[in-house]
Amino acid sequence: MKLYRAKDYNDMSRKAANIISAQIIMKPSCVLGLATGSSPIGTYKQLIEWYNKGDLDFSQVKTANLDEYKGLTRDNDQSYYYFMRENLFRHVNIDEANTNIPNGMEPDANKEAARYEEIIKSLGGVDLQLLGLGHNGHIGFNEPSDIFPKDTHIVDLQESTIEANKRFFASIDEVPRQAYTMGIGTIMRAKKILLIVSGAEKADILYDVICGPVTSKVPASILQLHPDVTIVADEAALSKL
Numbered sequence: 379m380k381l382y383r384a385k386d387y388n389d390m391s392r393k394a395a396n397i398i399s400a401q402i403i404m405k406p407s408c409v410l411g412l413a414t415g416s417s418p419i420g421t422y423k424q425l426i427e428w429y430n431k432g433d434l435d436f437s438q439v440k441t442a443n444l445d446e447y448k449g450l451t452r453d454n455d456q457s458y459y460y461f462m463r464e465n466l467f468r469h470v471n472i473d474e475a476n477t478n479i480p481n482g483m484e485p486d487a488n489k490e491a492a493r494y495e496e497i498i499k500s501l502g503g504v505d506l507q508l509l510g511l512g513h514n515g516h517i518g519f520n521e522p523s524d525i526f527p528k529d530t531h532i533v534d535l536q537e538s539t540i541e542a543n544k545r546f547f548a549s550i551d552e553v554p555r556q557a558y559t560m561g562i563g564t565i566m567r568a569k570k571i572l573l574i575v576s577g578a579e580k581a582d583i584l585y586d587v588i589c590g591p592v593t594s595k596v597p598a599s600i601l602q603l604h605p606d607v608t609i610v611a612d613e614a615a616l617s618k619l
């Protein structure tokens with residue numbers, strides 16, 4: 379694992395955007411695995427700024443997002459489809475046909491999971507997977523459990539995740555209880571992984587991810603076994619290391 383220490387959220391975002399930019403410059407038709415949540419918003423802002431300056435071209439870039447809430451339509455402002463459109467896609471010259479997000483409105487979980495895995499395979503796999511870190515160590519929506527789920531699947535969200543994500547909804551009752559997510563296997567098959575972590579409330583879990591045992595109780599700990607992981611974290615998140 380390569381670990382880059384950032385001063386704060388903005389510094390983390392700039393460093394992460396630099397790594398993503400380098401990927402796009404080296405391989406203009408790269409496949410980016412993308413994430414949602416508050417962690418990557420600054421990274422996307424920075425990429426948009428560089429795009430506006432003429433320094434980045436997304437015309438050949440393809441994307442596959444990690445996850446999507448089950449039961450939210452694309453125009454629901456809490457869906458990850460909406461998030462990606464508002465925070466990145468509509469601001470850059472990416473072709474919508476090249477963007478992929480699990481379909482939260484597909485009621486048949488097996489069908490959607492198989493369809494999404496097939497899409498990633500047909501893209502030739504993910505070149506660079508961006509990840510945030512859940513407070514309980516989840517990546518995508520792979521919650522702590524007894525196993526590392528292999529492929530894209532449906533998950534029941536844990537109470538702590540519902541609690542953490544309720545800030546984005548009008549009330550806790552509106553937070554979906556299930557989501558589609560790439561599996562740990564899907565994530566681990568990415569050629570490169572970029573994990574971004576910010577804030578003191580992630581310091582304990584980041585310590586466990588980097589220094590603790592590899593265990594499905596801390597899903598992100600499996601990243602210790604990936605050959606090309608870069609972590610960019612700010613000082614607050616690194617305060618326990």
Ligand code: GLP
Nearest residue numbers: 414415416417510511512518519
């Ligand atoms: C959600 C997403 C994850 C994300 C996590 C952390 O549950 N499914 O992909 O990494 O939240 O979010 P935040 O960056 O807002 O702390």
